[in-house]
Each structure stands twice: as C-alpha cells, then as structure tokens.
Amino acid sequence: MTSTLSRAIANYPNRFDPGMLSELPETLRETIRRRDEVLGPGYTLIYREPVEFVSGHGAHLVDRDGNDYLDAYNNVPCVGHAHPHVAQAVSRQVATVNTNTRYVQEALVAYAERLLATFPEGLSRLSLACSGSEANDLAVRVAKFHTGGTGIIVTRWAYHGITSEVASFSPTLGTGSPLGPNVRVIDPPDPRLAAPGVDLAEHMRGQVRGAIDDLERHGFRLAALVTDGAYSSDGIFTDPVGYLPGVVDEVRAAGGVYIADEVQAGFARLGETMWGFSRHGVLPDIVTMGKPMGNGMPISGVVFRPEVSDEFGRSVRYFNTFGGSSIPVAAGAAVLDVFEEENVRQRVLENGTALRKGLEEITGDSAHVAEVRGSGLYVGVEIVGDRQTSEPDRARAEDVINDLRDRRVLISGTGKAANVLKIRPPLAFTAADVTRFLETFAEVAKVRL
Structure with a gap:
C-alpha cells in the first residue's frame, strides 16, 4: 500500500481496513476482492465488517x-x-420521456417555482446540476465572475466536493489534496475556540476579518465565504445561532459574496426551518443543494440572487446535459410532494x-x-x-x-x-x-x- 493511499485511508472516518479482508465471511470477502480488481482508486468501504x-x-x-x-x-x-411516491414518479417519467433544458418543459418550470417558493424573497434564480460538487463548482464560478476576486474562505475541516476547483477548498480531503493558494481556513463556530471574554459572534467575525486581510496581503481579492450550515465535516456545529450576520457583513464589505452550502443542512434537516441559513436570519447571495433533492436521483441545484447571477448568464453559456432533465426533475417534485403531504x-x-x-x-x-x-x-x-x-x-x-x-x-x-x-x-x-x-x-x- 502506498503512503498516499495510507494517508487517504487514515483520513477517512470509520473505514474498512483492507488488511482485515481475510477475517470476513467467504461470500463477502470474494465480492470485495472482485470489487478491488475492477474499481478505480480511492474507493473506501465503511465498518470493520462491511x-x-x-x-x-x-x-x-x-x-x-x-x-x-x-x-x-x-x-x-x-x-x-424506496419511498413509493418518489419511485412511482420516476417510473412514470422513465416510461414517458427524458429531455433536457434546451427544450421547453412545463414540469421543470413548475418544479423551479415550487422550490424557489421555499426560499426567502430575493433568492429567485435556479440552475440545476447533478451533484453537490457540480453545484458548488458553479456557485464559485459565478462568485468569481461577479466579484472579480478569486479568494475563498472555508472552515478548517470543511468538505464541499470533489471537482478540481471544489477539492481545492475542501480541507477534509487531506494532505493528498492540497488547498489552493487562494484559500484560507477559519474555525468552525465552536464557542469553546473563542478566547476568554470573547463571544462567538466576535470570534467568528475576527476569524473572517483575518482571513480577508491575509488573502489581500498575498494578492487575492475575496470572492466568497463558503460554509456548510451544519459544519458536518468539522464535527457538527449547528448552535448557537446569531453569529452569521456579522460574518456576512465582513464578507460583503470586502466585496465578496456568501455561499450557503445546504447539501447537508437543507431540506429541513435541522428541523426549525427548511434551510439551515434561515435559522441565523441571514440572506445568502448563493445557495447550493445536492443529495437529498431527488431522494437518490442525481439532481443538485444552485439558487442565486439575480443581481449576482444575471450578468454571468448573459456572458457565459451554461448547459448541463442531465441537470434539469425530466427524470431527476420528476424525482425532485415528488420529494416536495412528500414534504407537504407528510409534514x-x-x-x-x-x-x-x-x-x-x-x-x-x-x-x-x-x-x-x-x-x-x-x-x-x-x-x-x-x-x-x-x-x-x-x-x-x-x-x-x-x-x-x-x-x-x-x-x-x-x-x-x-x-x-x-x-x-x-x-x-x-x-x-x-x-x-x-x-x-x-x-x-x-x-x-x-x-x-
């Protein structure tokens, strides 16, 4: 095993140790052996006994x-x-037609209207992709275009995706996946990290202010702060709320935008609100969504304030073959149905x-x-x-x-x-x-x- 692979495995929580393969039941062992012979590098199983x-x-x-x-x-x-309502919606659509966003789709428009209605006023443009990584990639691309900056701020052990761009600001991928020179990390909102006598809001604001200053010192203008509302890879820090408005003020004062990564925190995962950022009483400039949107179908989304995204749309062609196609949209609409029908x-x-x-x-x-x-x-x-x-x-x-x-x-x-x-x-x-x-x-x- 190479040292790089060893580091990757060490960084992965709750991973299966390939050295224990001989300890597994015969049928499971044989399937894993065959798996290792045909799958590409980097795949990891979880649990001591997968x-x-x-x-x-x-x-x-x-x-x-x-x-x-x-x-x-x-x-x-x-x-x-296997929610039956979602399964039936996808099955019907598979048996009907699957077209993309170059064709008029009433179902796509209706889905976008329903989804955007769950967001605060001001977040009113939706682009669709296939994964959270793609969503975050597009979000940062638009942020850089809008601000003219390239600097990115994330939390210390964040994960935002696996494209080349997004991996460059996903510290949790480990030393084998280095951060970009335009990336700075800050503490997650853990009150225990603040100095004595300093509240969390001021601690976080100071962290962001320091990151902006360091980016500028090295010639990088700020493009965006990107945070996962659950801080899931940092260790899960959803409370206390209230520190985020001051942080966003610092970001906007420096010419940057705030990207709320809702892949983990969105779709009512945190209970009180549909979207994690809403718990803090703040309006992001861009919101990204992923995994839960289609209950397993490959659909993700980016929601923008139009003043952030419209010029990009006029200047740059964006097309995603499967993002916004009929089958994933049917799944997404069915998920919204379930939210409404099952409370x-x-x-x-x-x-x-x-x-x-x-x-x-x-x-x-x-x-x-x-x-x-x-x-x-x-x-x-x-x-x-x-x-x-x-x-x-x-x-x-x-x-x-x-x-x-x-x-x-x-x-x-x-x-x-x-x-x-x-x-x-x-x-x-x-x-x-x-x-x-x-x-x-x-x-x-x-x-x-």
Whole structure:
C-alpha cells in the first residue's frame, strides 16, 4: 500500500481496513476482492465488517440474509429509502420521456417555482446540476465572475466536493489534496475556540476579518465565504445561532459574496426551518443543494440572487446535459410532494428533539462524552478520552460505531479527529426508530462510554 493511499485511508472516518479482508465471511470477502480488481482508486468501504444491502424502506435497510438495519446515517434518501411516491414518479417519467433544458418543459418550470417558493424573497434564480460538487463548482464560478476576486474562505475541516476547483477548498480531503493558494481556513463556530471574554459572534467575525486581510496581503481579492450550515465535516456545529450576520457583513464589505452550502443542512434537516441559513436570519447571495433533492436521483441545484447571477448568464453559456432533465426533475417534485403531504419538517423537529434528549440522558454521566450537539435530525456526540481534558478519542468512537453496526444500527464518524459520532438518518425516521436507536445506543454505552 502506498503512503498516499495510507494517508487517504487514515483520513477517512470509520473505514474498512483492507488488511482485515481475510477475517470476513467467504461470500463477502470474494465480492470485495472482485470489487478491488475492477474499481478505480480511492474507493473506501465503511465498518470493520462491511455490509451489503439489497432493499430498503423508510429509515431501514435489509441485507442479503433478510436482517433489518436501522439507518441513522444516510441523508441521500431524504424522505426515506424506496419511498413509493418518489419511485412511482420516476417510473412514470422513465416510461414517458427524458429531455433536457434546451427544450421547453412545463414540469421543470413548475418544479423551479415550487422550490424557489421555499426560499426567502430575493433568492429567485435556479440552475440545476447533478451533484453537490457540480453545484458548488458553479456557485464559485459565478462568485468569481461577479466579484472579480478569486479568494475563498472555508472552515478548517470543511468538505464541499470533489471537482478540481471544489477539492481545492475542501480541507477534509487531506494532505493528498492540497488547498489552493487562494484559500484560507477559519474555525468552525465552536464557542469553546473563542478566547476568554470573547463571544462567538466576535470570534467568528475576527476569524473572517483575518482571513480577508491575509488573502489581500498575498494578492487575492475575496470572492466568497463558503460554509456548510451544519459544519458536518468539522464535527457538527449547528448552535448557537446569531453569529452569521456579522460574518456576512465582513464578507460583503470586502466585496465578496456568501455561499450557503445546504447539501447537508437543507431540506429541513435541522428541523426549525427548511434551510439551515434561515435559522441565523441571514440572506445568502448563493445557495447550493445536492443529495437529498431527488431522494437518490442525481439532481443538485444552485439558487442565486439575480443581481449576482444575471450578468454571468448573459456572458457565459451554461448547459448541463442531465441537470434539469425530466427524470431527476420528476424525482425532485415528488420529494416536495412528500414534504407537504407528510409534514416532514414537523416530524424532524419532534423526533430530533427526542433523539437529542435521549442521548443527553444516556451520556450525561459519561467521562468520555464531551458534548451532545446538533439540531433536528443531525446530531453529533463528541467522544473524548477524558471530559476534563477533551482529548479526542477516535478509537473509542470507532468502537461505538462498529458495536452499533453489529447490533444493526448504522451511524458514522466525523470531525478532524474522527471522534464525533455522526447521527444523520433519513428524514423518514419515526418515533419508533428513535426508541430503537436509543435502546441500542444505551447497550453500547454501558460497555464503551
């Protein structure tokens, strides 16, 4: 194994160690062996014993032996695995026609109108792509065109995608994927990082101000601040709210724009609002969306304030063969139907509150849990060697993750030290699912926490 590959594996939380292949059951081992012979570089499996699923429903996955797993990890099937309404909408469209944005599509226009209606007034232009990476790539391209700058500010361990451009401002990809010279990193909004006597709002504002000054010192005019509203790769920091308006003021004063990456935080994931940025009472210049839009279909989006995007549209031709094509749009529209018919946001708010409360009760006396944090159905549990020192304990976190997997409950890890349990289920998570999760977590906590 090359040193580069070793570093990539080390950076990946909750990864399968290929050196343990011989320990797996024969059928699984053979499939993984064949997989390694035909797939390109960089693919990683998760869990000490990887698992293969053949079907799913709601927040549940079923393996080849018929075992039911509670999925508390996957955000792509936003309204639930194999949701019948989404499946039927896609099936009907596949059997009808699939055209692109060079042709008039009433369904595309109707979908754009419905989606934009969920945003605050002022965000009124939608471009469609296939992935969150493509969405962030286009967002930054427009930001650079609009501002004339190239400087990018992101949080210290952020992930925004895998295109060449977007990878250059995704620190979590590790040392094998260097940041661009035009990129500066700031702290995530963790109140513990502020100096004594300094509140979070001033700390974050100072971080951004320092990053802007350093960019200018090196000849880079600011183009954009890009943040994930859940700060998922940084370790999940959704609260407290209120620091963001001052940060955005600094960005705009320097001639830059604010890009809200809602791939993780959007579509009511955080409970109180449809979009993560709305919790802070701030209006972004650009918003990007991805994974949950089509419940598994490849659709992503970028929403703009027209004064930011219109000149780009007049000057640069943008076309994406599959972005805005009929089948993904049908999936996206069906997802919005489910949000309306099932009152998804309220379900997220109620079950997310119950989930966090239960986790706090289970871990309240643990010397190895520094904090339970999050909002809605996005929860982080920070695992440490000792609560007094807050030294990250990745090994213990991975033990918890794999013990849960062995009990057929799926989560993963996040944060620079990969010591934060990432609990991020489909939004189909029910009260019964919360109960099952907490009962299983309590069993593992007795042993590990």
